[in-house]
Amino acid sequence: SRRRLLGSGGQRPAPYEPHVAGAAVSNDGGGLGDNTALFAAYAALANEIVQVDNASPDAPGEYDGGGGDGGDGADSSMRADIDLGMRFEDLAFMHGGNALLGVGAVGSVYRATHKGVPVAVKVLTQTLADGAFGGLEGGGASGDGGGDAAGPAVTTGDESLAQEIRILCRLSHPNIVHCYGGCLRPPRIFVVSELMSGTLSGLLHLRRQRLPLVETLRLALDVARGLAYLHEMSVVHRDLKPANILLDAANTAKIADFGLARTKPKTYLVTRNDAGTVAYMAPEAFNPDVGGIGTPLDVFSLAVIMWEMAMQEFPWDGLTSVAIIYQVWNGRLSWMCGGREECGG
Numbered sequence: 001s002r003r004r005l006l007g008s009g010g011q012r013p014a015p016y017e018p019h020v021a022g023a024a025v026s027n028d029g030g031g032l033g034d035n036t037a038l039f040a041a042y043a044a045l046a047n048e049i050v051q052v053d054n055a056s057p058d059a060p061g062e063y064d065g066g067g068g069d070g071g072d073g074a075d076s077s078m079r080a081d082i083d084l085g086m087r088f089e090d091l092a093f094m095h096g097g098n099a100l101l102g103v104g105a106v107g108s109v110y111r112a113t114h115k116g117v118p119v120a121v122k123v124l125t126q127t128l129a130d131g132a133f134g135g136l137e138g139g140g141a142s143g144d145g146g147g148d149a150a151g152p153a154v155t156t157g158d159e160s161l162a163q164e165i166r167i168l169c170r171l172s173h174p175n176i177v178h179c180y181g182g183c184l185r186p187p188r189i190f191v192v193s194e195l196m197s198g199t200l201s202g203l204l205h206l207r208r209q210r211l212p213l214v215e216t217l218r219l220a221l222d223v224a225r226g227l228a229y230l231h232e233m234s235v236v237h238r239d240l241k242p243a244n245i246l247l248d249a250a251n252t253a254k255i256a257d258f259g260l261a262r263t264k265p266k267t268y269l270v271t272r273n274d275a276g277t278v279a280y281m282a283p284e285a286f287n288p289d290v291g292g293i294g295t296p297l298d299v300f301s302l303a304v305i306m307w308e309m310a311m312q313e314f315p316w317d318g319l320t321s322v323a324i325i326y327q328v329w330n331g332r333l334s335w336m337c338g339g340r341e342e343c344g345g
Helices: 036-054 125-129 156-168 200-205 213-232 296-311 321-329 333-337
Strands: 091-093 100-103 107-114 117-124 179-183 190-194 245-247 253-255
Touching: 036 213, 036 296, 091 117, 117 156, 156 179, 156 190, 200 213, 200 245, 200 296, 213 253, 213 296
Parallel strands: none
Antiparallel strands: 091 107, 100 107, 107 117, 117 190, 179 190, 245 253
């Protein structure tokens, strides 16, 4: 649904009132009575956006799903602490209403523990429906987590999740969700990551109070730092949005969900441009004449996210996907907020 998510009282946040230079930061901005923290936050964010741009090549490249040498998908770039030999029966899943953390087009994420450590486990939604993870309700499954002797067929979902694991295994950054490992062998493909406290989307749209500007800038800085790192690692996320930005207990923002991500390949692989979430997609995602797959896709998504954080409204709210594509294709970005006058035309 593209409707606004309202707070528990069913009331929308107060209309956006921009902070202007020279105005004192109120106590809800961290107890500060001057502009020092605000200006510092602006400067840090501006500097990091420059770093994102520097890490983003001008020309689109050729990207694939993360490489790997077959088997467990291990390669020389994989972190030394990654465990791709995890067994599904070693995962203890939570029960009740808090067990399911989220459901996507390919995978479902569950709250669990692995050897006593709280984790998030992403498994194929269809695999669960087909009973290949039979025993989830009992906290485990039989077998060693690997494929059977007959070599089960690899599905599109299998490939997407395996690709996500391969990319995550290369990454290590404070603003990227930490991956512990998982299993790349069908039929029990899963990925185990650190357990987070919430999403940026929830923070923006499920609370009745507006975020202080200093906090908004700090979160945007977290996302920009994570994105700059991804681009330095030649990774294009392709589905950057508040729902895929998770928050830990300290409210540090971390980029997650790399199911659509691509990396610079050793060999060319044709990849669809039109993947992602329409409201956050760049013009080249719809028009191949503008450009191909590349890091500028993520830079555009970051700009939309920053608008959403500042306004605490959904971008393109009330427009259909077709209408959004039309507006983006024609460069009519002022319509992101319905063409209202305060958007600048």
